[in-house]
Amino acid sequence: MVAPAVTSESDIPLALPSRRRRAVPVLIRAAAALAGGGIFYASYPPRTLWYLAPLAFALLAAALRHRTARGGFLYGLLFGLAFVLPLLQWLQSFLGADFGPFPWVGLSFVVSLYMALAGAAMAVVSKLRGGPVWMAAVFLGSEVLRTYFPFDGFPWGKVAYGQPEGLFLPLAAIGGTMLLGFAVVVTGAGATELIARWRAGDRRRALVLPAVLLVLPVIAGAASWSLVGTDAQAGTRTVAIIQGNAPDDGINLMYDTPILRRNHIAATEKLAADIKAGKVAKPDLVVWPEVATDLEPDPRYDSELSKAISDVGVPFLIGGRLIQNPTTIQNVVQVWDPNTGPGPRYAKQKLVPFAEFIPLRDISAAVTPFVADTRDMIPGTEPGALPVDGTTVGVAICYEVAYDQVVGDAVRDGATMLAVPTNNAWYGPGEMSYQQLAMSRVAAVEYGRAVAVSATSGVSAIVQPDGSVTRQSELYTAATLVATVPLRTTATLATRLGAWPEWAASVAGLAALALAIGSRLRSRSGSRRASTT
Structure with a gap:
């Protein structure tokens, strides 16, 4: 009889690692993912720390590199929550303490789930040759999915919208928000791969690709500034933005439309008086914010508004709710000429789910206060390219500026400048208005157009085609901004490519994921056959 082998006490940890020892790497990776999400948030406007974003994704890549899909899902979720929860905190200002944190936390969790799915896929493709490229493609592919699905999507918090300045920004003129985010x-991810290979003692040749991926985007971005034009190719226009102000009243603002109207008419009357007194140069165009008044099917009967516009004596873009009948309401921008009255209008195409329209009303009653008091708005179907006194102005209402399709279609239809009327008064004095302004700044570079951002209570701004802000208002103050902007006709490469970069990155990411899964399945099959022989 053979005596059982005696295992010394010192051998036990090597043969059977303790749970604590197994947990340490998991905790380190979880901490890296959380830190990455927090740093990503810190890089976002209103802060100007754009250069922290690559560090955030280096930490995420470190947590995901060569992990399982299940682990990648967890780390991606942690990264997403650390980023999205503080990013969307302004939802609490909108809903108020009485409604509780569920909508804010719920939406943040849903957005984070997209990042969790991205994390799972990134972990799988990280083992492929050129892993950082496929990791980036997969993450940006998840942003494409989130932009369109479900209920018209929610593109808030895209990587590109944290880069309204800095070395990477010019890449938007080449490949839009997709190339900028990529x-x-x-x-x-390239920085993480370079460090991992260097620590593993890989040969110099193995370090070349990650080194290139670390350096090339920075060099390409800096070199691309020459492609960002600001010259006036079709003359200039002097634009006045009316910010009449609104009460910081959160959700109750839905009942305050008369206050918005009164404030904006008063601000318009003051502009007319200042022009008459020679205090302000007479503009060529005046832009009101989103839903600053209610409009009837035939707004010519609105004598008060008509008189205010006539006193200024130039065309207006009026943001309003068009109430065609009790069941048909649209969020529109109305062209209003001082001589001929109302003209063409644009109706918002991308409506805000659970606010401007309510999906699944019976279920939604549990998470949104709008179900009982609102009717679904009707989305528009035509591009927002509005003719205004010989100038075509591209219009995107509120967060429509985050949708490349909406802005791109207007520019391709001949817009030589852009206007973004918005109503941010709902969301309190937090970061929401600055986050949205960043979208307009990126769009300015992407499409090579100046942007007039008109907000009910701020932040209103004049954005030049290079993304720089030349005039900007404060929050919750009445203000009128007057500035001259260039009209431009050149179509950037991003404009001509349209949605192609989005679909190219998405297809590349899916192909890499399929290849990685197939390779793993073949490896497992080969191992099973070897074990049976």
Whole structure:
């Protein structure tokens, strides 16, 4: 009889690692993912720390590199929550303490789930040759999915919208928000891959690709500034933005439309008086914010508004709710000429789910206060390219500026400048208005157009085609901004490509994921056959 082998006490940890020892790497990776999400949030406007974003994705890539899909899902979720929860905190200002944190936390969790799915896929493709490239493609592909699904999507918090300035921004003129976001993510993932290979003692040749991925996007971005034009190719227009102000009343603002109207008419009357007194140069165009008044099917009967516009004596873009009948309401921008009255109008195409329209009303009653008091708005179907006294102005209402399709279609239809009327008074004095302004700044570079951002209570701004802000208002103050902007006709490469970069990155990411899964399945099959022989 053979005596059982005696295992010394010192051998036990090597043969059977303790749970604590197994947990340490998991905790380190979880901490890296959380830190990455927090740093990503810190890089976002109103802060100007754009250069922190690659570091955020370097930490995420470190947590995900060569992990399982299940682990990647967890780390991606942690990264998402650390980023999205503080990013969307302004929802609490909108809903108020009485409604509780559920809508804010719920939406943040849903957005984070997209990042969790991205994390799972990134972990799988990280083992492929050129892993950082496929990791970036997969993450940006998840942003494409979130932009369109479900209920018209929610593109808030895209990587590109945290880059309204800095070295990467010019890439938006080449490949839109997709290329801009891709450059940020691949730079971070490339840095992680370079460090991991260097620590593993890989040969110099193995370090070349990650080094290139770390450096090339930065160089490409800096070199692309020459492609960002600001010259006036079709003359200039002097634009006045009316910010009449609104009460910081959160959700109750839905009942305050008369206050919005009164404030904006008063601000318009003051502009007319200042022009008459020579205090302000007479503009060529005046832009009101989103839903600053109610409009009837035939707004010519609105004598008060008509007189205010006639006193200024130039065309207006009026943001309003068009109430065609009790069941048909649209969020529109109305062209209003001082001589001929109302003209063409644009109706908002991308409506805000659970606010401007209510999906699944019976279920939604549990998470949104709008179900009982609102009717679904009717989305528009035509591009927002409005003719205004010989100038075509591209209009995107509120967060429509985050949708490349909406803005791109207007520019392709001949817009030589852009206007973004918005109503941010709902969301309190937090970061929401600055986050949205960043979208307009990125769009200015992407499409090579100046942007007039008109907000009910701020932040209103004049954005030049290079993304720089030349005039900007404060929050919750009445203000009128007057500035001259260039009209431009050149179509950037991003404008001509349209949605192609989005679909190219998405297809590349899916192909890489399929390849990685197939390779793993073949490896497992080969191992099973070897074990049976």
